[in-house]
Amino acid sequence: MTELTYSDIEAAAARIAGRVRPVTVAPADEEGHVFALEFMQHTGTFKARGAQNFIQTHLAEGTFPEAGVTIASGGNAGLACAWAARAAGVPATVFLPTTAPSVKVERLRSYGAHVELVGSEFAEAAAACQEFVDSSGALASHAYDHPLIAAGAGTLMTEILAQVPDLDTVVVSVGGGGLFAGVATAATHHGVRTVAVEPETCRALNAAIEADEPVDVTVDSVAADSLGAKRATSLALEAARSDLVTSVLVSDDAIIEARQRLWDEHRLAVEHAAATALAGVSGTDNEKEAGGYVPAEREKVCVVLCGANTSLGDL
Numbered sequence: 186m187t188e189l190t191y192s193d194i195e196a197a198a199a200r201i202a203g204r205v206r207p208v209t210v211a212p213a214d215e216e217g218h219v220f221a222l223e224f225m226q227h228t229g230t231f232k233a234r235g236a237q238n239f240i241q242t243h244l245a246e247g248t249f250p251e252a253g254v255t256i257a258s259g260g261n262a263g264l265a266c267a268w269a270a271r272a273a274g275v276p277a278t279v280f281l282p283t284t285a286p287s288v289k290v291e292r293l294r295s296y297g298a299h300v301e302l303v304g305s306e307f308a309e310a311a312a313a314c315q316e317f318v319d320s321s322g323a324l325a326s327h328a329y330d331h332p333l334i335a336a337g338a339g340t341l342m343t344e345i346l347a348q349v350p351d352l353d354t355v356v357v358s359v360g361g362g363g364l365f366a367g368v369a370t371a372a373t374h375h376g377v378r379t380v381a382v383e384p385e386t387c388r389a390l391n392a393a394i395e396a397d398e399p400v401d402v403t404v405d406s407v408a409a410d411s412l413g414a415k416r417a418t419s420l421a422l423e424a425a426r427s428d429l430v431t432s433v434l435v436s437d438d439a440i441i442e443a444r445q446r447l448w449d450e451h452r453l454a455v456e457h458a459a460a461t462a463l464a465g466v467s468g469t470d471n472e473k474e475a476g477g478y479v480p481a482e483r484e485k486v487c488v489v490l491c492g493a494n495t496s497l498g499d500l
Contacts, residue, residue, distance in 0.1 A: 188423045189332055189366055191374040194339035200245070201237040201337060204272065208341055210348045210487070213451075218486040221345050221355075224455050230411075230492030231338055231364055232265035232328075238337030239326055240269050252323035253277055257307070257314035261411060261494055262328035263289075267298035278323060280314040282307055329363030330418045339367025345487055346375055354378040354480060356488045358461035359390045361414030362421025364491060369424040378429045380478045382465030384408050385434045389417040394425050394432055407437045411458035411492060433478050439464040447490070448500045456495035462488050 209222040227233040243249040253276030256266045263279045270277035277298040281290065284305055293300050303313040318325045327334060341364070346352060355372050359365045359381045369379040383391055384406035393399045399422055404413040425432065444460030447453040466478045466486060480486050 189335050189339070189370045189420050191370060193332060193336040194343060194367060194371050197234075197238040197333070197336040198340040198343050200241050201234060201340060204237045204241070205233050205340075208344045210345060213488060216480075217483075218480070218488065219349060220451075220453075221341065221487055221489045222453075223341055223489055223491050224453075224459060224493035228261065228264045228268045229494040230261040230265065231341055231489075232261045232492075233268060234340050235329075235331075235334035235337035235363060235367075236262070236265035236269035236326070237272070238340075239331065239333045240266075240273050240275065242333050243324060244273060244275070248324075249275060250322045250324055252321040254326050255280070255314055255317055255323040256326040256328070257281075257311040258328050260289075260328070261492055262326075263293060263298075264296070264494070266326050267293050267296035271297040278317060280310040280317070282310045329361035329414070330420075331363075332420060335363045335366040335370075335418075335420050337367070338364045339371045341489065342368045342371035342377075345489075346371070346377070349485065349487060351485055352377055352487055353484045354380060354478075354486045356380040356382060356462045356466050356478070356486060358408070358412060358458050358465075358489075358491060359383045359417070359421070360387075360412035360458065362390055362417040362424075364489075365390065366418065366420040366424045368489070369427065369430055373424070373427045373429050376429070378431065379427075380431045380433055380466060381425065382433045382435060382462050382478075384412060384440060384461060385436055387412050388434055389414045390421055390425060391432045391434055393417040393422045398422070406440075406457075408440055408457035408461050411456055412461065431478055433465040435461060435464040435477065445500065453490065454495065454497055454500060455490050455493045459490040459492050462490065
């Protein structure tokens, strides 16, 4: 599947209703722009939506195996998968390298997941995860590259539009493109522009748009822990082909500044990935970033603050 439809997102919204926290939308500045406070979601990021949609779909269709669900991820996707599995009463096995921080391992275990520590690099943990799928028949989940994951993420946009029906533009940060694909698909359906913001040194979607196909990129950014995908998904590239999508790149300095400003001026503690969205747009309590998106006068903009799994030590 290389294209996501709005009906996929509508189905996901019905499927996960009551299983996730509805997004809170709050004023961002005196210009009428708003923040979508999705970092208040279960497990601290939007990833809970896709994980719920993925697991609930397989349960409803009778395709959920006894071996449960598995994923190779010590980040937000792994946490969301483990949480959604616990909520559904099904087993989850999460593969991590032995170098994974103990705080992440313990948090995964607190959600009831079985944690396997394999190898010193993530690639080794991912390979072990695949071997587990092959040998046990467990259901393989992915951090972002799956239509059910992207459709779940897109439910965020349907909730935003229910609260801000006159919205002109939504701004999201982009890693592999799961959140972007879902949000942009829903936004385009309603005639809303999507601004896709990436770090200059972590630009998987921007490079895919440039090459007209997913390509590998180098990953080196302060936001790489969440946005560090080496290539964007085909779903994301297809969604980006809309005339209503704008791709923007920002510097690490701008990301750090935006994150600090969110704390200093709004008392919002978010991860660098969330601040990346704010860094890419002028007129939302932000100094103009070179090459950033500049809203027109009276244009109503929503900046999605997608996650808050971050250390507070550097705020």
